[in-house]
Amino acid sequence: MVDDTDAHPEPPSAGTGGSPTLEEVARLAGVSRATASRAINGGSRVSARAQQAVDDAVRRLGYTPNPAARSLVTRRTDSVALVVPEPDERVFSDPFFARTLHVVTSVLSARDLQVVLLIAQPGDEEHRMLRYLRGRHIDGAIVVSHHRSDSLSDHLAALGLPCTFIGRPWTSTDRVSYVDTDNRAGGREATRLLLDRGCRRIGTVAGPADMTAGRDRLEGWREALGDAGLPTDAVVHGDFTELGGADACAALLDAHPDLDGIVVASDLMASGALRVLSAQGRRVPTDLAVTGYDDLGIAEHTDPPLTTLRNPIGEMAEEAARLLLEQLDGGLTLPRRVIFSPTLVRRASA
Amino acid sequence: MVDDTDAHPEPPSAGTGGSPTLEEVARLAGVSRATASRAINGGSRVSARAQQAVDDAVRRLGYTPNPAARSLVTRRTDSVALVVPEPDERVFSDPFFARTLHVVTSVLSARDLQVVLLIAQPGDEEHRMLRYLRGRHIDGAIVVSHHRSDSLSDHLAALGLPCTFIGRPWTSTDRVSYVDTDNRAGGREATRLLLDRGCRRIGTVAGPADMTAGRDRLEGWREALGDAGLPTDAVVHGDFTELGGADACAALLDAHPDLDGIVVASDLMASGALRVLSAQGRRVPTDLAVTGYDDLGIAEHTDPPLTTLRNPIGEMAEEAARLLLEQLDGGLTLPRRVIFSPTLVRRASA
């Protein structure tokens, strides 16, 4: 029902449904397409009169720019991927991801960037994900929970896609930006705490060996025990899940029944470990002291509440988002790294 | 480093970085752009020879079609939103969403559709989300956990965007497709079970009053009790979280200390309720019988394991994805609804 008083040939969509185009906005506002475009995108070099006319026209027509047309010419899509190479059970049960997604989204959406969550467990989904990343669907990526086997850092570095890792990647560390915490220091600190309270037989439920966070915390534990001249043989790896932590703890106690302290590499795993200890009738911290890692809401609700190392997940995610924005804005910036420090939070378990 | 033996004017990006275009693939394959396009998109009406040449060229150049250019002309984006109008804490703690996302993604990605997770708690994020849905970023949407206040069904119906609801929407039920379970029957069945085992004072921890699933289950409870000539005054609403369930249960027991049975509208809430009951020293099911709802992995791990009604979440999500595909393929199909039946799963709590 548009008045076709002039005889210009028009696409059939003009009168029928099809959403309004910039052309139509411009016509209604009595300006050129170029001016309408300027008015809509920030409006520098546009007279107040023209701006007003365009704004009105946009409102009257309910105009929304066509993102495909726009990104065809700008070569930007205004969306960013949050890549999580993990099975979705884990993504949806570890509060770490919820927090990260929340913070990343709020930082990026303040700049009108859409965050696309890409969950891909290893396998063919990984391949699909790489195809997606390669396909110019997104302007950049934030990768979290990266494993040694997904050579994500290499792939992304090779692609030249702006990206930031949360947690130091295994390779290409000189070519991609990342944020991390000093996991080795954290591991050391947790262990020293147990040493200070008198533990002399300290084991660890370590994180996955294919994740830098897991390995670094383990290294810290090794260092502290080595410095104290104590053995570093009581190690079992878990997978950062509660169940995995329980299993690992059971295995650890099986092999080393004499332990009087356990450094667990995450709160979720520690929560599983506490369950096992309680089932075995071992009192925490009297018989055996336990430390966790992360402090993301679970630690205070376990029984007993966990002494743990707080990772500033929120700040890390925020910084990661900012680093990505820098790359998106600045064109080619040098890879940057920002390392945070974990802080000890004392509760009842150690 | 492309050989520019001919004198045709070329964009600067041809030799420099910029990813290869269809034009370049066609040239390398020695065919026209049109033929290259056909070969790449399913290849009907393409000779084996041409197909081969194009395939080779694609591989040699590492060509990926530019999605923006493609969707500008096809008017499809090949991506679909999974809309969750909930705060992200809840999305990331209720296994229901993990399962739904998993199933929806696997059905849709088999058809090369990208799933975009849209989490938007009520407020201005909601507005941003509607803008996104309106902006032709996606071809369709699946909405899960819809509340009365987000008038999502009305908005989407008005937009004419293909969409499917998981869980009956409040309004526009005649204009949008949805899948649901017979929640009223489920509520009735849970209540009858308690009646059969001799309970005579049965309360309920109901779901949110602004969600159809919550209201329908409550209705079922009312009906069953009404039929039995028993009072239906012991009602407290929870918010489908564990903590909410605990609080609601405490409030319920406070107001009605004489209860001998509680119908809880979700397993997560029932898990919170069991914790409260145990803290109060009430034995389940001896002193008081409890039923849950959903049966998504939590029910078997509570203490005692929950008697519950299994919702076929996986099948529902699958069907929802299929209904959406139908709309995407078929153009204008009539709104359809598919109702599943919950099945009783007996465990120890009732």
Place this chain on the structure above:
DNA sequence: CCGATTTGTGAGAGCGCTCCCACGCGGTCA
């Protein structure tokens, strides 16, 4: 009061793709 800037504007060229249409070619049928 005149050249030099600044400011607002529109014409028009693409961005990379799909798809319509017209064309040549061999095979089939009356």
Place this chain on the structure above:
DNA sequence: TGACCGCGTGGGAGCGCTCTCACAAATCGG
């Protein structure tokens, strides 16, 4: 043998937008 039919192909238009550029009008300093 000519009319007709596919089939494979390429030419070319155009999707809706941004952005460069040229140009007129307004503003400025000397």
